[in-house]
Amino acid sequence: MELLFLGTGSGVPAKYRNVSSIALKLLDERNSVWLFDCGEATQHQILKTTIKPRKIDKIFITHLHGDHIFGLPGLLSSRAFQGGDTPVTIYGPKGIKQYVTMSLKLSQSHFKYAIRFEEFSNDTTLLEDDQFIVTTKKLKHGIPSFGFRIQEKDREGELNAEKLRELGVPFGPLFGQLKKGETVTLDNGLELNGKDFIGPKQKGRIITILGDTVKHPNSVELAQDADVLVHESTFSGEEQELAKNYNHSTNIDAAQTAKEANVSQLLLTHISARYLFAESKEIERKAQQVFQNTQLMHDFSVVDVPLKKD
């Protein structure tokens, strides 16, 4: 599980920061990539990575501002051109379906794969399967803007098959009983308790990715105990007034939310082009004074999210 930041700028593309997009690489977990927002030229950024567009099977859109969606029709087209033939689901606020379908219809784009839309206007659960549950809550940004909590389900501990084979347990139904934690007796009279051979439960990871917003209680709820919180930081703490007027957050807002939500790690993105490199280091440093484990992201920053020891 790895986060790859494809665009970390705000509003308009700049020389060193493209507009918003983040890839959540789930290659080990499900051989797929999920995309969060898709500003213009996201597909161009992807060209500079190892991501294969056809592996992107879910796209989550936080809000409909242009710097978060204008790359969507092009990415979907290139995905088709490069042989993508499996469905894509797009989750986004009401309006995203009209934007995508109209763009593809007027440009007479026809794909081999299906695009499914899951539009929402309120807090809801977007998907739940064996591995993940993804929920969304509304934030505050002038237009409907949402955050996502991607919660991996806890995994049962793994049976130590090697040890069992050493003890002469034949591969078959006995393994199943042991895996359930039952006690079994081997032909040679040896009694084995399954619980002794099951590793620790694997706690699921939690990643929270928020759309543009001012500081908001729902951010804290979405980020509660998360391993990683991705938070916008359009302005520096000195521009608190400006941030509020433009419905954005400062680095300090983000750090306070991280602290209140008791997350493990805070990643700042959506950085205004007005801040040069030295200033962005200062923005990071100031946030760290409020919440220590903070990092300010750059285009192509990679953050690994390892499995936790229980």
Place this chain on the structure above:
Amino acid sequence: MELLFLGTGSGVPAKYRNVSSIALKLLDERNSVWLFDCGEATQHQILKTTIKPRKIDKIFITHLHGDHIFGLPGLLSSRAFQGGDTPVTIYGPKGIKQYVTMSLKLSQSHFKYAIRFEEFSNDTTLLEDDQFIVTTKKLKHGIPSFGFRIQEKDREGELNAEKLRELGVPFGPLFGQLKKGETVTLDNGLELNGKDFIGPKQKGRIITILGDTVKHPNSVELAQDADVLVHESTFSGEEQELAKNYNHSTNIDAAQTAKEANVSQLLLTHISARYLFAESKEIERKAQQVFQNTQLMHDFSVVDVPLKKD
């Protein structure tokens, strides 16, 4: 007058060729820039040039395929963000207005400047003013696709003011009479014929920029005696069948059109990413065998179109 190629690829962005866009820089002529097509990330390409988005006041769209229009909403947004406050006119096939207005409406983009649309479905004159006349004709590409002929008007020769002042002609109404080619008599009895002081007429330049198309008689009409013909060359001459099936041209189609139309110079663009650098040189060379003054364009190629001596 200068052509700056912003994107010379075909279909999808590739590492060395972005999707279609060409800037016609008219800085000396009218302090403005005209854009022809606007594929995704055209604004990103512009960031690497000296072009100021606010100087772009006319955008011509050849056809609605995504690789020619998906950069339009983003470019217009950034133009607003960067202080653009003068109107823009977008000329394009029917549908372009719906695409742009819907994209801007759903993304809740509001600009200080007006966007005017001039949609067309047939051969027509798009604009005529003191300096230019721009006409369009339909080509053949599966969907409505058009070419543009940008014809600069001939300019009257300039009065040699320096010479007249040397001869003691006082600045004022006499200059006006001489400019009209009249004969005037100075206070000192000297007789001057205006025609002797007027430079040669300045022949207007003609630039023809075609949308995607198979070889077509309208291409020849649009390009007749042009200084520069910009023609797509998606496929090489060996792929004539493929080109026809996909409604595209080869380098040979383009060169034959250039020859038939008696143009001065042929510029090839819309090059498939399948052709690497060496192959593109070969495509250029083969076209030169049919029409000698041919150049194959790359992203950021610049072609000056100087004034002609009459």
